[in-house]
Amino acid sequence: MVFASIFFLLFFLPVFLSIYGYVADRFRNLVLLIASLLFYAYGAPLFIWVLAASTFLNFYFVRRMDAELERSRLWFRVSLVLNVGLLIVFKYANFTVESWNAMGLWTTGSWTKIALPIGISFFTFQSLSYTIDVYRREERPLKSPFHYFIYIFSFPQMIAGPIVRFGIVAKELVSREFNRKGIEEGAQRFIIGLAKKVIVANGIAASFPITGVEEWSIADAWLALLAYTFQIYFDFSGYSDMAIGLGRIMGFHFPENFNRPYSAKSFTDFWRRWHMTLSFWMRDYLYIGLGGNRNGVGRTYANLLTVFVISGFWHGASWNFLFWGLYHGLFLIIERLFLSNLLRKLPAFLAKLWTFFWVLIGWGIFALVDDVERGQLFGALINPVISASQDFSVWNEFTSGGPSAVLMALALLLTIFPAYSWWDRLVHSSGPKWWRYVAYSGLLVVSLAELTGSTFNPFIYFRF
Amino acid sequence: MKNWRKIVLGVLINLPWLLWAFGVPDIAKLKGSRGPKVKIHTVVDQFEQEFWGRSMLIRLRNQFLYSVHNEIRARNVIQGPTGVLFEESYFKSTLGWDALDSATVSEKFDRFKNWQQESGVPLTFVVVPGKTSVVAREHWPEKYAHEKPTVQNANYHAFMKLFSSDTTLRFLDYVRRFNENPEAVYTTYPRNSVHWSEATNMVMTQEIVEGIQGIQVHIMDTTVGEPYGTEEDIEESMNLIFDLEDDPSVHFSRRWDSIAVPPKILIIGDSYAWGLLRAGLLNHTAKGSQFWYYNRTIHGPQVQQQGAHLRKYYAWESEEEFITTMSGFDQIIWVVVESNLKKFPFEIEYFKK
Numbered sequence: 156m157v158f159a160s161i162f163f164l165l166f167f168l169p170v171f172l173s174i175y176g177y178v179a180d181r182f183r184n185l186v187l188l189i190a191s192l193l194f195y196a197y198g199a200p201l202f203i204w205v206l207a208a209s210t211f212l213n214f215y216f217v218r219r220m221d222a223e224l225e226r227s228r229l230w231f232r233v234s235l236v237l238n239v240g241l242l243i244v245f246k247y248a249n250f251t252v253e254s255w256n257a258m259g260l261w262t263t264g265s266w267t268k269i270a271l272p273i274g275i276s277f278f279t280f281q282s283l284s285y286t287i288d289v290y291r292r293e294e295r296p297l298k299s300p301f302h303y304f305i306y307i308f309s310f311p312q313m314i315a316g317p318i319v320r321f322g323i324v325a326k327e328l329v330s331r332e333f334n335r336k337g338i339e340e341g342a343q344r345f346i347i348g349l350a351k352k353v354i355v356a357n358g359i360a361a362s363f364p365i366t367g368v369e370e371w372s373i374a375d376a377w378l379a380l381l382a383y384t385f386q387i388y389f390d391f392s393g394y395s396d397m398a399i400g401l402g403r404i405m406g407f408h409f410p411e412n413f414n415r416p417y418s419a420k421s422f423t424d425f426w427r428r429w430h431m432t433l434s435f436w437m438r439d440y441l442y443i444g445l446g447g448n449r450n451g452v453g454r455t456y457a458n459l460l461t462v463f464v465i466s467g468f469w470h471g472a473s474w475n476f477l478f479w480g481l482y483h484g485l486f487l488i489i490e491r492l493f494l495s496n497l498l499r500k501l502p503a504f505l506a507k508l509w510t511f512f513w514v515l516i517g518w519g520i521f522a523l524v525d526d527v528e529r530g531q532l533f534g535a536l537i538n539p540v541i542s543a544s545q546d547f548s549v550w551n552e553f554t555s556g557g558p559s560a561v562l563m564a565l566a567l568l569l570t571i572f573p574a575y576s577w578w579d580r581l582v583h584s585s586g587p588k589w590w591r592y593v594a595y596s597g598l599l600v601v602s603l604a605e606l607t608g609s610t611f612n613p614f615i616y617f618r619f
Numbered sequence: 620m621k622n623w624r625k626i627v628l629g630v631l632i633n634l635p636w637l638l639w640a641f642g643v644p645d646i647a648k649l650k651g652s653r654g655p656k657v658k659i660h661t662v663v664d665q666f667e668q669e670f671w672g673r674s675m676l677i678r679l680r681n682q683f684l685y686s687v688h689n690e691i692r693a694r695n696v697i698q699g700p701t702g703v704l705f706e707e708s709y710f711k712s713t714l715g716w717d718a719l720d721s722a723t724v725s726e727k728f729d730r731f732k733n734w735q736q737e738s739g740v741p742l743t744f745v746v747v748p749g750k751t752s753v754v755a756r757e758h759w760p761e762k763y764a765h766e767k768p769t770v771q772n773a774n775y776h777a778f779m780k781l782f783s784s785d786t787t788l789r790f791l792d793y794v795r796r797f798n799e800n801p802e803a804v805y806t807t808y809p810r811n812s813v814h815w816s817e818a819t820n821m822v823m824t825q826e827i828v829e830g831i832q833g834i835q836v837h838i839m840d841t842t843v844g845e846p847y848g849t850e851e852d853i854e855e856s857m858n859l860i861f862d863l864e865d866d867p868s869v870h871f872s873r874r875w876d877s878i879a880v881p882p883k884i885l886i887i888g889d890s891y892a893w894g895l896l897r898a899g900l901l902n903h904t905a906k907g908s909q910f911w912y913y914n915r916t917i918h919g920p921q922v923q924q925q926g927a928h929l930r931k932y933y934a935w936e937s938e939e940e941f942i943t944t945m946s947g948f949d950q951i952i953w954v955v956v957e958s959n960l961k962k963f964p965f966e967i968e969y970f971k972k
Contacts, residue, residue, distance in 0.1 A: 160667075161666070161667045161670065162663050162666060162667055165635045165636055165666075165670055166635075166636045166666060166670075168632075169632040169633045169636070170633065170636075172632065173629045173632070173633060176625065176629070177625070177629070557688055557690065558684065558688050558690060561688075600676070600679070601679075601683075603676050604676040604677070604679040604680040604683075605680060607673055607676040607677055607680070608676065608677045608680035608681065608692070609680075
């Protein structure tokens with residue numbers, strides 16, 4: 156199930172919130188857990204047992220790790236093997252076998268493809284966060300597997316993040332406030348996220364396809380790449396807003412995941428603003444674990460590259476994700492070598508433009524799994540020759556000033572002036588309180604209308 | 620939060636599924652073409668297609684897209700610069716883009732003639748102009764306004780050459796009549812409709828009936844009023860919230876006369892043939908009179924399973940059985956709009972050779 160679906164918005168969520176709101180405090184976690192299991196089981200009923208068993212085992216291993224000080228390292232490794240092993244088997248086994256086959260290394264074996272459980276990457280990182288935080292003695296382990304299940308499975312963040320580190324919500328897992336302030340703030344945040352996803356991201360995706368184009372024109376290629384750049388941001392940040400909002404309604408305080416990433420002045424800055432919960436997870440658990448910048452310049456660069464290659468690969472089992480991670484890692488190294496100093500001397504808007512341009516190119520690597528399609532796109536981006544067989548349909552539609560042009564303009568506007576604070580200022584700064592309710596209700600109705608009227612509703616981050 | 624507020628909020632957010640579950644009809648139900656039908660496998664699919672309020676949400680989106688971007692959310696519907704709505708296939712027909720080759724036309728005509736001869740039933744054939752054949756080019760959308768026809772109304776001309784040489788059938792050619800007399804009374808195609816006006820339809824009905832012994836229809840008096848019948852059918856398919864500007868519409872009263880044992884009539888045709896039913900023809904003919912819509916579904920005042928698949932309804936095993944059924948009627952009326960001539964004579968897939 157995804158948040159931006161009619162069934163979730165008009166049945167699952169209202170029923171859940173009604174029950175959650177009416178039961179006594181002590182039953183709320185139970186309601187949340189049942190709803191979360193149903194939410195997950197709706198899309199992947201078989202995987203729920205695998206993930207539940209793994210969650211239960213991890214809880215047990217971490218308890219042992221905490222109780223047996225002399226063997227804590229052993230239990231820590233067992234937990235790592237369990238979590239990382241699960242991710243490797245489900246997410247990367249198919250890719251590994253296909254790559255071996257392609258290289259002629261395993262031509263005789265037969266292989267049954269393994270299906271990918273939804274949200275396995277987020278699931279694994281949250282489990283690892285619990286293990287590592289307890290191992291480092293930064294947090295005490297939970298006493299009850301029930302609360303651990305809530306941490307892992309709670310439906311607002313399970314499918315597509317944000318990656319909520321254990322320490323951030325450890326206390327709220329056991330006790331949190333469910334009150335009017337939280338409901339209002341959460342609902343508003345949720346509606347903003349829904350609108351970003353449904354109106355902007357889906358609208359752009361429908362108008363500017365980046366796959367299936369037979370012969371790109373240079374204009375269509377650049378437009379499609381720009382559109383994808385906006386689409387992925389509004390899609391993912393919209394989903395994060397919805398998750399944060401839902402959490403807030405229930406009394407959780409999930410961490411922010413985006414902070415105007417396309418206004419970054421460098422790649423280093425970009426990764427402090429884009430998918431922040433992943434960046435910080437990688438920094439705190441992997442980069443620092445590898446030694447960070449404590450072992451000389453060469454080792455620091457190697458660590459950076461390792462972290463970014465793994466980060467890229469985390470997004471999907473395909474070479475393009477790995478190259479995308481490598482691309483970003485290399486830019487970070489170049490910035491450390493000399494580029495940061497240059498960028499700092501530039502006027503802010505030029506530094507932003509420079510960074511945006513190269514991030515945009517990076518999305519070209521990220522967007523297309525198929526090598527041939529990717530080659531065609533990049534070929535078209537640098538081919539100024541125009542021929543009659545080339546596709547100009549997107550460019551023509553865009554320049555006619557139709558809905559797609561308005562959406563791109565809206566995306567640009569919301570990227571420069573971040574959606575939430577912009578809307579927040581407009582709605583909250585002045586006027587009577589009812590105006591706020593009217594504004595948010597209106598945005599919700601428009602989002603629902605868009606979702607209902609258009610059957611096109613892909614969610615990019617579902618596969619990760 | 621106070622309890623009453625909790626209750627109000629709880630009811631409000633659950634309203635769409637509660638009303639759906641209790642079977643409360645949706646407001647502002649959708650009409651007309653809504654795109655490909657979505658397959659429903661589970662109760663979740665059903666809910667997503669039928670929840671209470673869905674129609675209004677779709678209308679809201681359609682209205683926004685139409686009002687702000689002039690984008691029409693109905694399949695193949697296009698609007699001209701003066702606001703006249705069209706269905707795109709009619710342009711293709713008028714511009715001759717859907718022309719059949721002469722061998723296919725002859726083959727189709729021979730098949731039709733064979734049915735006619737084998738059944739031995741008197742036949743009236745009515746050919747109706749599409750909206751684009753009648754409405755002047757200044758009202759056509761930019762996309763087609765400057766297109767030159769390959770052969771204007773190619774299928775119409777090819778078929779008419781064959782029909783006009785056949786003296787065994789009664790032939791009403793409204794295409795020629797409208798072209799020869801563009802100022803004819805009641806020839807208007809309402810701006811928001813794909814079909815001709817209800818008044819034109821009544822005139823056609825009256826003329827068809829003139830050739831059938833045993834029934835008569837008289838138009839009594841006329842007034843001008845709001846559109847009705849199919850006079851806003853394209854507009855309805857756009858599923859907007861607000862009404863579009865309309866042309867004035869001619870309303871009339873009519874009187875049917877029929878003898879004690881009126882003829883048993885079979886109408887075969889496309890959507891224009893529905894006009895004969897709306898005018899009341901089958902209510903004043905013998906019991907058992909029927910309408911075979913595209914030779915696909917069966918309709919009529921006495922038909923038990925309205926809209927049933929024709930071949931299944933009669934359990935025909937062969938084309939001969941189909942012809943035998945036709946021969947049980949006293950009069951057959953074919954009504955075909957020129958853009959549908961490419962589908963004529965609506966062959967039943969089962970009988971195709």
